[in-house]
Amino acid sequence: MKIYLPRDAAAKALGAESIAAAIQAEATQRGIDITLVRTGTRGMIWLEPLVEVEIDGIRHGFGPMLESDVPALFDDLAAHPRALGPVDELDWMKRQTRLTFARCGVIDPLSLDDYRAHGGLTGLRRALDMTGQQIVDEVKTSGLRGRGGAGFPTGIKWQTVHDADAPQKYIVCNADEGDSGTFADRMIMEGDPFTLIEGMAIAGLGVGATRGYVYLRSEYPDAIAVMTRAVDIARAAGVLGADVLGSGRAFDMEIRTGAGAYVCGEETSLLNSLEGKRGVVRAKPPLPALEGFLGRPTVVNNVISLATVPVIFEKGAQYYADFGLGRSRGTVTLQIAGNVKRGGLFETAFGITLDEAVNDLGGGTATGRPVMAVQVGGPLGAYLPVSKFDAPLGYEELDAKGGLLGHAGLVVFDDQADMLQMARFAMEFCAIESCGKCTPCRIGAVRGVETIDRIAQGDGAAIELLTDLCETMKEGSLCALGGFTPFPVMSALTHFPDAFARQKEAAE
Amino acid sequence: MRTDAAATVAEDQLKTSTDRILSELEGLEGPLLPILHALQAEFGFVPQQAVPLISDRLNLGRAEVAGVISFYHDFRAAPAGRRVIRVCRAEACQSMGGTDLAQRLQDKLGIGWGETTPDGSVTLEAVYCLGLCACAPAVQVDGDLLGRADMDRIETILEGAAQ
Ligand SMILES: Cc1cc2nc3c(=O)[nH]c(=O)nc-3n(C[C@H](O)[C@H](O)[C@H](O)COP(=O)(O)O)c2cc1C
Ligand code: FES
Numbered sequence: 140m141k142i143y144l145p146r147d148a149a150a151k152a153l154g155a156e157s158i159a160a161a162i163q164a165e166a167t168q169r170g171i172d173i174t175l176v177r178t179g180t181r182g183m184i185w186l187e188p189l190v191e192v193e194i195d196g197i198r199h200g201f202g203p204m205l206e207s208d209v210p211a212l213f214d215d216l217a218a219h220p221r222a223l224g225p226v227d228e229l230d231w232m233k234r235q236t237r238l239t240f241a242r243c244g245v246i247d248p249l250s251l252d253d254y255r256a257h258g259g260l261t262g263l264r265r266a267l268d269m270t271g272q273q274i275v276d277e278v279k280t281s282g283l284r285g286r287g288g289a290g291f292p293t294g295i296k297w298q299t300v301h302d303a304d305a306p307q308k309y310i311v312c313n314a315d316e317g318d319s320g321t322f323a324d325r326m327i328m329e330g331d332p333f334t335l336i337e338g339m340a341i342a343g344l345g346v347g348a349t350r351g352y353v354y355l356r357s358e359y360p361d362a363i364a365v366m367t368r369a370v371d372i373a374r375a376a377g378v379l380g381a382d383v384l385g386s387g388r389a390f391d392m393e394i395r396t397g398a399g400a401y402v403c404g405e406e407t408s409l410l411n412s413l414e415g416k417r418g419v420v421r422a423k424p425p426l427p428a429l430e431g432f433l434g435r436p437t438v439v440n441n442v443i444s445l446a447t448v449p450v451i452f453e454k455g456a457q458y459y460a461d462f463g464l465g466r467s468r469g470t471v472t473l474q475i476a477g478n479v480k481r482g483g484l485f486e487t488a489f490g491i492t493l494d495e496a497v498n499d500l501g502g503g504t505a506t507g508r509p510v511m512a513v514q515v516g517g518p519l520g521a522y523l524p525v526s527k528f529d530a531p532l533g534y535e536e537l538d539a540k541g542g543l544l545g546h547a548g549l550v551v552f553d554d555q556a557d558m559l560q561m562a563r564f565a566m567e568f569c570a571i572e573s574c575g576k577c578t579p580c581r582i583g584a585v586r587g588v589e590t591i592d593r594i595a596q597g598d599g600a601a602i603e604l605l606t607d608l609c610e611t612m613k614e615g616s617l618c619a620l621g622g623f624t625p626f627p628v629m630s631a632l633t634h635f636p637d638a639f640a641r642q643k644e645a646a647e
Numbered sequence: 648m649r650t651d652a653a654a655t656v657a658e659d660q661l662k663t664s665t666d667r668i669l670s671e672l673e674g675l676e677g678p679l680l681p682i683l684h685a686l687q688a689e690f691g692f693v694p695q696q697a698v699p700l701i702s703d704r705l706n707l708g709r710a711e712v713a714g715v716i717s718f719y720h721d722f723r724a725a726p727a728g729r730r731v732i733r734v735c736r737a738e739a740c741q742s743m744g745g746t747d748l749a750q751r752l753q754d755k756l757g758i759g760w761g762e763t764t765p766d767g768s769v770t771l772e773a774v775y776c777l778g779l780c781a782c783a784p785a786v787q788v789d790g791d792l793l794g795r796a797d798m799d800r801i802e803t804i805l806e807g808a809a810q
């Protein structure tokens with residue numbers, strides 16, 4: 140009997156380890172021979188722990204599982220209280236275009252054989268037959284844009300590094316994923332680590348870099364363990380090292396652990412941290428593409444940007460570019476989170492609306508109350524009210540609505556959320572996490588908290604002060620931490636003025 | 648870095664361990680963070696006494712090494728309590744009652760963020776996102792992650808380990 144169960148951190152947080160133990164115990168007790176494969180998650184977090192049992196070659200889902208549901212897995216499966224039917228037929232799965240996440244939740248993350256059997260390494264093999272310029276051109280044709288926040292065209296960044304002349308170049312993967320509401324990086328690193336390794340190797344071949352680093356946040360111990368192990372396995376199998384897949388070309392990489400600083404997700408701060416310095420932001424120019432890690436030309440890309448490269452090379456750039464909307468090509472890996480009935484990861488072509496994501500896929504709030512706002516794009520993204528839910532998710536489209544797609548995390552709030560407090564938190568977070576290099580961010584955020592507290596105490600005049608302060612932070616900050624914190628703050632103020640005015644009445 | 652009073656370790660132990668860690672890691676490109684993580688894994692905190700040893704070997708100023716240690720939230724100047732509870736304070740967890748949960752924990756333990764109970768049993772820390780935002784609120788008790796966390800489940804874990 141073949142049983143699958145995720146080892147993903149979210150599945151574990153919902154009890155996967157005790158389900159695994161119960162399955163083993165029950166099988167032993169009944170004398171049934173089982174193979175329990177620990178996978179990544181499919182991304183249907185509301186169904187975790189999700190057990191899958193293979194019946195006639197088809198994987199049937201059972202979830203969310205309680206320990207008490209385990210014995211019935213060994214009885215008539217059709218009558219199991221948690222039976223969901225074939226997993227691939229579930230609405231959530233059927234409606235997706237899983238390109239980047241095709242293998243996640245399906246394979247054993249640390250089995251290179253599994254990886255190969257599901258299309259892995261096909262892209263790298265193809266890239267090995269191409270010149271660096273052809274590789275860069277392929278990425279340009281795909282239309283891939285950075286998934287870490289800014290949406291910068293990946294091919295253009297690679298071109299700069301490709302064209303730079305230096306004795307050593309680097310590929311640095313940004314796995315700092317500090318945004319609330321995001322977990323796509325974590326999910327793929329835990330569920331399909333070889334995809335990221337393959338993507339980094341292709342990037343290395345493309346730009347002429349022989350070394351890579353993954354800067355992985357310390358808050359993700361599971362991802363660190365899986366990635367570290369995967370790099371060892373890939374090296375032992377000759378996927379990494381001095382002779383990548385017998386090509387005579389070199390690429391090797393290391394996993395480095397962050398140390399709990401949100402700002403280290405900003406690429407120049409990340410590079411400083413990787414060099415062993417304080418994670419303060421560097422002024423640009425010079426671009427990291429020209430003077431990055433240790434002053435050498437460096438590609439800094441997000442996990443999802445790099446993990447999408449293999450499928451582009453496997454299926455062809457045009458295949459990828461044919462999905463999407465406007466200038467947002469390919470797929471977006473939506474992370475639906477917060478106060479939502481069905482939370483998880485949903486990969487689909489750009490262009491799906493916020494309404495479809497939150498109300499249809501997400502099923503509205505977990506609390507059953509009306510949806511009031513969604514924060515899109517992490518702590519530096521705006522709070523969007525329901526009236527803006529017709530916004531199609533694409534970089535330019537969301538920007539036109541005053542939003543920021545960022546890393547594509549959606550955090551849903553019900554009508555009990557205190558939007559003044561959320562604005563205050565945005566400022567507080569900026570104050571805690573500021574690297575301290577520029578004044579508008581370091582001091583501005585502290586003033587921001589104080590000013591919002593004054594508004595909360597009924598000082599309506601402070602609203603103008605807050606607006607001015609936000610302008611100063613936007614204009615004068617060195618990076619987007621100080622520069623974008625005004626978006627959640629001002630969007631809360633603009634779309635939910637009552638939250639700021641009601642306080643005044645209370646004080647009067 | 649946390650602001651608890653700095654702790655120390657026996658000199659010979661410090662020297663042996665630090666030398667070993669330095670020899671192992673000094674050849675890396677950008678070795679300082681890996682070295683600091685290794686020291687913290689060894690001692691449970693980064694002893695201030697290690698600063699001169701590190702700065703001599705890596706050819707850095709002492710102030711520079713100390714400045715790096717103090718920049719990062721992860722590095723401690725003193726050991727944590729026997730159990731460490733980390734509560735996510737970020738937005739997705741707030742949307743699911745995380746603020747209330749944090750308050751109840753603080754009240755129950757009688758400590759605030761970054762503090763340790765007087766008997767040294769529990770340290771309470773704020774964390775900004777554990778990547779469990781689709782099953783918020785999220786809490787970490789030592790190595791155990793909790794999604795849709797509530798007081799009951801946290802207490803069960805704490806009691807389970809006390810037995
Ligand atoms: C405060 C701040 C935090 C950031 N955090 C991250 C992060 O956690 N992960 C990430 O990929 N990019 C993050 N970014 C964006 C990076 O600076 C950079 O644009 C990105 O890593 C480039 O990769 P991409 O082009 O593949 O998106 C952050 C930016 C700022 C200003
Ligand atoms: S916001 Fe709490 S786990 Fe992500």
